[in-house]
Amino acid sequence: MLEIKNLHAVVEGEDIEILKGVNLKVNAGEIHAIMGPNGSGKSTLSKVVSGHPEYEVTEGEILFNGEDITELDADERAHLGLFLAFQYPVEVPGITNRTLLREAYNTIARANDREELDPLEFEDYIESKLDVIDMKDEFLNRSINTGFSGGEKKKNEIFQMAVLNPVLSFLDETDSGLDIDALKVVSDGVNKIANDENAIVMITHYQRLLNYIKPDFVHVMMDGKIIKSGDISLAEELEANGYDKMEKELALNGEAQ
């Protein structure tokens, strides 16, 4: 589904290289987790994949279902089924969740030659998605993320994911800021959304999330690259020993440059 090959990216207009040759392959039905220290480029990777204009791809490619999407605008990528749950969802005063989601849902439907939903149909549809994440319907009438608590913002991202039903989702530290109850609710929601046809890439610092959403693969990102991949035991190793130890071991084995 997603194949990232030797991806290099810089901050647009500047010489700062942040992604330094990322390789990642994600198939339908899989759940991946990316872990890594602060500043290693995890958020940047998710933003580059979703088409953020702040970054420029200087080398490599991002193939989505075989098509190179590096030149596509963010909305075109969303139409293909890409979704990013932001690490820091912005507040957008004056535009309600409902307005955004109806506009987004119908725009994506139109792009895929699917039937748009009229306001009444959309109302039924969106109501049916509230349960996925145990969301109160008053949230629909509130301006996007405006005045939301940290946890509510994260929940709202997953709610949007449920409504837009993407093919591939990047969840950037969706777990941070959630208390244990919210973490369970959100994990439940994500597990309900996950199926054989879609895929999820979670970015996290904490192994705890992985107890609730079981990843098929765990990757470790450091200094703009994925330096090691494995299964859940890799997360356990990290939790026990930290990144430093892993980095040193890899250096000894000559795996990292």
Added chain:
Amino acid sequence: MSEVIQKDTMLSYINGEIQSNANSVAIRAINVRGKDALENTPFPTRKDEDWRFIDLNAIKKNRFTSVSYANAAEVGDISKHYLPEALNTRLVFVNGIYNEELSSISDLPNHVIVGNMSEYGDHDAVKEHLGTITNYDDDAFAPFNDAAFEDAAFIYLPEETSVEAPIHILNLFTDAEKAFYATPRLLFVGEMYSKATIIEEHIGLANNVYLNVPVTEFRLFAGAHVHHARIQRDSKQAAHVSRPIAMIDRNAEYHSYTICLGAKLFRNDPRVIQNAEEVDFTVDGLVLIDGDQIADTHSIMDHRYAHGNSHQLHKVVVNDNAHSIFNGKIFVAKDAQKIDSFQENRNLLLSDDGKVNTKPQLEIFADDVRCSHGATIGHLNDEEVFYLHSRGLTEQKSRELLVYAFALESVESMEVESVEKLLLDEVIKYTTRD
């Protein structure tokens, strides 16, 4: 050797004598007063503090004629401009002249007057209040209106009377062969504990050059509550210079909202004067301009007594080469303690060539007050744009929605549903133009 020095006054830009044939003694007195002031008041220049930033060429390159010599077009069918809520509470003025046929006044509560002032020239409220609160020192424009107006909207509410339907003052401007001037006038007198909503509209029906110089006077006695919306949709070639003023007594509330969409040059000097303790007033504005439009608001919130709440939110969106100017004065007199006044000017720049000047000006002589002000000038927030964009909306659509959201807050205060709808359509038209 003798040299005649031609003084630069308002009259320098007017063709022919200013004539008013008003029958009413009260109106004629104001006409005379205006004429005298006009001849002695120099036309503003960039050297005047209050006119520093504004380019007055839209006025200065013309000589405006009285509408009777302008060969103005017929007004035609204007029913699409009627407000469904105000079908029987509407006064229509075409190029400043009262049009009885298009106006419709019925079903008003007893003793309420909504009509053409020339028919009420002897009414006590006209005699007592006309022209009394309009005092713009060294101003060339209010006297021009004073000198030239004949017809005027007159609204009178007796004590404890409430008019449910909004009162719609519809000022229409037609196409014409010559550039003409018009001087719409509105006098509102609300006796104690009266209540009304006034929708004052200015609509250019064509794209011609004209000069619109309205004066509105609102006198609110104790406990009167008034909601005053002013919607300026003049021709994009027109110049509009407004003097809306309100004086309000104890427990009175005056909430005004000025929406600027049209005119090449818009200059608006709203003033609210607190005339007793315990008042509440609003001087909000929404400006949406593009092309080479200029919109300049110089407001005064004049607190003269203790215990007053006042509020000003002035929102501006500038595109292309348009230019917005805001100067918001808050005056608090020496003994006017416990004033709570809030002012905010938010500017959204959509282009590189747009221009914004903003200057809050607080002159506070009391020591126990809460006055806050703030001004921001910014572009759309890139992260907000990306957020919407990443959800599947085109970048263009994302920007449109954000501009719409910015303007929305001001539109939602309208209270009259059809006016809110009309303004939302205008906002969409502004944000979605190509």
